[in-house]
Amino acid sequence: MNLSERSWTDVADTDTNLAVVPVGSTEQHGPHAPLGTDVLTATAVAEAGVDRYEGEAILAPTIPVGVAAEHRQFTGTLWVSEDSFRAYVRETIESLASHGWDRVVVVNGHGGNVDALRELCGTLVRDETAYAVPFTWFDGIDYGAIHPDLRMGHGGPVETSLVQHVRPELVREDRLDAAAEEGSEGWGEWQSGVNLAYDSAEFSENGVVGDPRDGGPAVGEQLLDSAATALADLLLTVRDRAVSRPPHRDASE
Amino acid sequence: MNLSERSWTDVADTDTNLAVVPVGSTEQHGPHAPLGTDVLTATAVAEAGVDRYEGEAILAPTIPVGVAAEHRQFTGTLWVSEDSFRAYVRETIESLASHGWDRVVVVNGHGGNVDALRELCGTLVRDETAYAVPFTWFDGIDYGAIHPDLRMGHGGPVETSLVQHVRPELVREDRLDAAAEEGSEGWGEWQSGVNLAYDSAEFSENGVVGDPRDGGPAVGEQLLDSAATALADLLLTVRDRAVSRPPHRDASE
């Protein structure tokens, strides 16, 4: 049930403890994909997953600005600090929980949000305010079942395919070649198990990682299907997860 | 130019210092209007105003959760603390300013956001980070020119009319009578110039203030037109406003 489109009396009549909060980012995705990519994809996956879920779940509005300072050298990238992001999302979830929707899945569309979401959900869980987990949709895909070479990247084949499926007019097909040619093959610069880079401008000329031509709308449809299934399965589990935490452990000896 | 729908290279090619940030709230608007009313209306006004403005302005994504604890007794209302809201919006504007869009109008759809937006814009202005002002669309309307009795309320004729115009399917027309009859006539409880109430549940049975039947889609169209004109005029002024502040004043005697 899309919270934003219903009245308070409508949602007060629901009988569910589940809420879904899409969280994106507005940031560069190369010359070919829109700045709103992570918002579009998180929203599309959240809607599809809620639809596929057999029971009822409340779909909150999508939070559009995330932790994206790593892309700030590219015009149009919006970002907030980790602290502000954590507070804003955590308090939004607290308000959901105040209405009884205290099993929450955050559907995340941006890699840079992952750590902050895990932290804020952990805070809510340890406070026993809500049981909340972040679901980063591209980490829940069975890529092998779609195409063995498909890899996430940034503005790469995975994200581009999903936008080509849900909002095809927003992908500039005429720029795909340039996007691929001036992009980077992998994310970051690595040594001794450490990523030396903090900004995508350190390793990608145009902000792209991966070859966005390695997909297309059909791949996008498969990705959405796979992510929606993973989310629906997750909702079923989260619905029955306790809000209370394990007790203090006595010595086992 | 809708930032979310264009690539970073597109927006890097613009020649403007203007950005528009719509800010709403997801909160009860009575039994007849959607919880997303303030998001819908702020977005509609921002889009229409940017369209009407003769030059170019960057349209940022709409921030959907605001300062709405005053409605928290009604199911579905989402809110964050004033601190978190100020930080989230302020840092979003800072990121816009980092790209050269440092004359910013926040288009606001919710009365509860007004003080917080004024404060955070003041912080940005006094830091000389950006020149930013909040434009609360329903405060910029020439109501007399539309209908002499039209008053803002909450889920009342002004907001309901605008939703009836832009998203008619989201207004439950069959509940308008109940909405009006169980609503309140005015906002708050007043004595000695002080509003004694902090929560809408203190003075409205169903969350409504004002009679939502005192409008309609045609009024909504007029409201949108009036707000768009006011916003376009404001953008013209803000474009030429300095970011720097007045100097320290010497004694005038």
Next chain:
Amino acid sequence: MNLSERSWTDVADTDTNLAVVPVGSTEQHGPHAPLGTDVLTATAVAEAGVDRYEGEAILAPTIPVGVAAEHRQFTGTLWVSEDSFRAYVRETIESLASHGWDRVVVVNGHGGNVDALRELCGTLVRDETAYAVPFTWFDGIDYGAIHPDLRMGHGGPVETSLVQHVRPELVREDRLDAAAEEGSEGWGEWQSGVNLAYDSAEFSENGVVGDPRDGGPAVGEQLLDSAATALADLLLTVRDRAVSRPPHRDASE
């Protein structure tokens, strides 16, 4: 009962739940009125209102520095950030509430404090720590009953009259003409319902808004009388106001 002038055993013997906290600001009030105007006026109104109130109320000391960055270009203006002001006043009220004085009226003498006081009182109210409301004395006056043209301004006729009444030696009568002539007629610069100005130095040469000659000690006496009555009436209401908040609302359909 003036808290500062009595011993702890004296105030422990009172039987009241009411406290009054005067809050001012130390800031420019033109060339003719003292920097302490808002402290003097808030204190005078608080004392007069507590006197007029038929029961007992605890009068706390006046907090002298407020939210006044808007006047910082004028020498002598003191200010703190909104965050620090909110914390300082809120915790002061929490300490009052810890002694059983949990119905609190903040008597405010400065327009720049209004939003911050409303926010911090709201926090206390929603936490159910205390029932607290800010009373900005010049918003509680029945101006029509005094003089139809009297308007607030800044260092204008309202504030100047009250200081002329309570501390006449602090008003430089020989500067009233200059104060009026180099002052501004209205507060701010307005377009599309938005105040474009953030600092009084943007629209007033000497910091004055309004003509301070449009009053005098007799008007000041009337203002004090009117404000004291409004405050006494408010105390009577606040005394009986509950600290607890309304319950969560079920759907009305």
Next chain:
Amino acid sequence: MNLSERSWTDVADTDTNLAVVPVGSTEQHGPHAPLGTDVLTATAVAEAGVDRYEGEAILAPTIPVGVAAEHRQFTGTLWVSEDSFRAYVRETIESLASHGWDRVVVVNGHGGNVDALRELCGTLVRDETAYAVPFTWFDGIDYGAIHPDLRMGHGGPVETSLVQHVRPELVREDRLDAAAEEGSEGWGEWQSGVNLAYDSAEFSENGVVGDPRDGGPAVGEQLLDSAATALADLLLTVRDRAVSRPPHRDASE
């Protein structure tokens, strides 16, 4: 020059870099002395010291609520957290410094404020915002020159004497015997160099430490004189103290 009583144009005409900020506390001082003792004494010392100082110094309004949770079990004690106190006082000093008064002496009347004032002044000094030091008046007295047995206490002979001198009507002489008899001889409970007590209610029945009968108005006059001299001497030194900090030190070998 008393800032609060002069106009901004008056203080803009001064030629000094010195400001004095009195800081008190509103807290229990036994059954005989007023809750405002620390405000009264800090203000009296600050006024007398500024008068005695041969040059000009700006006297700011007195900050009335401090770090006094240690007395919170006694009705009427007001307090804020250390964090809020530090922020409020520090930002007040920052506003003084913005007008060129960047050599600041905080005149403190309460032992519980000492650590917090030292910390916040240190922050200002290390930021090179201002050169600021706290002067706790009763630590600047040459007690031996007044009476060899005079010791500070709390609501004891030192504070009581000063109030007897400056505001005699506020001391309840008829309660001095009870004050002394139910009070404590020393501050705290000590072991291994550690004060085990955190609250005065742990070691004093009525909040008093020391015998308030061991002084009187004549002693109060001597105390004020001694403190004023110490403050005037301090102002002379602070006036010439640099705001800049020492450079990083190279190895001396």
Next chain:
Amino acid sequence: MNLSERSWTDVADTDTNLAVVPVGSTEQHGPHAPLGTDVLTATAVAEAGVDRYEGEAILAPTIPVGVAAEHRQFTGTLWVSEDSFRAYVRETIESLASHGWDRVVVVNGHGGNVDALRELCGTLVRDETAYAVPFTWFDGIDYGAIHPDLRMGHGGPVETSLVQHVRPELVREDRLDAAAEEGSEGWGEWQSGVNLAYDSAEFSENGVVGDPRDGGPAVGEQLLDSAATALADLLLTVRDRAVSRPPHRDASE
């Protein structure tokens, strides 16, 4: 050069820009391994890596308490919030940078610290205060070269082996069987790419993950050697890494 063991004049004579900050955690590591395991291992790796590095690097003291709420159900686990941890480590690095050691490697011994360290180092890097990276020693090991089945776990073969090598007396060999038998095979509970567990008490009876018998002191020696080499290599790279960040990117089309 071990900072703690030398005088300030000694370290002032060094000619290096490199500092190494070991960070551990004091937390349960099963019935057989000490609560200080992560402190011991981080310190051992840091010392060995600094020794192996051909140039000079300053070795800071080990920070002993980290982000470990996930183990709080097990007695003896110490932890601080992510916010406090980030502030404490970040400011420690800022102090190192103030002396010219502004290329910093944090040697981390605890998985729970990883996200917080990455965030705080990112803050320092983006502020251009220092170039700092976290090196989590067990992520820098070439496990294949040691034993193909070796996996990290918690109190498992990797950590236990290293303690067996550097502080053998602290491992209770007689409890290894129990440790293995009541432990868990993997970390967490997974569905749809999401770890549903927030606390180790949710999936491990005694806090152990992995079989601590799958190693031994000889494996520990190899691990230390491998980690030291990886760290020395990293230091060589970090030494030459710029503190300044990439410039804002113009549109590439």
Next chain:
Amino acid sequence: MNLSERSWTDVADTDTNLAVVPVGSTEQHGPHAPLGTDVLTATAVAEAGVDRYEGEAILAPTIPVGVAAEHRQFTGTLWVSEDSFRAYVRETIESLASHGWDRVVVVNGHGGNVDALRELCGTLVRDETAYAVPFTWFDGIDYGAIHPDLRMGHGGPVETSLVQHVRPELVREDRLDAAAEEGSEGWGEWQSGVNLAYDSAEFSENGVVGDPRDGGPAVGEQLLDSAATALADLLLTVRDRAVSRPPHRDASE
């Protein structure tokens, strides 16, 4: 019982409510004594005191970086802000209390930590989270019993002697003369009871205060013995101290 060296099952089997947290600082101690002096001494005293205490007490790991900005001009000094230090130590103690060790003595080795430790322990005590007190070892010594002229200083005879006793190889005996000759006699610059200095670089050429030759290893042994006894005595008292606070006090008249 040294927490770091035992397993969680070992410490879960203890029957005590006492924990000891050593806190030091890593900062200049002149040309002759190590930067780690305050860590070494706090640790040595804590270990000796826990040993001497007749019952059981949990010894936590030593926190190595404190409030030491006052020494930042000398290379190698590490420090964090007071806020970060308070949060880090307070939360560490909260984690100890969560396991039932809620009577806590912080053994402090650095004068600059004193105020911050008192504040954070006060916060814990007033929250009734734990009964915690800071024990600054050099304030608990009976100096008269050792040598009548022994005074604390900085890098002076007291600290130097203790390091000479516990880690003699870390004191550069060949630099003692230079240390003494270029050091300062007293701490700070005083006027009117106020220390005008905020940084040791303002009054000491090489960071030393006092003559480090006025002691030696034998004095160090006596100091350690005296401090250990004082700490053991304190533990006995703290063990039986209540965590709950005194009740609100009624008027005594």
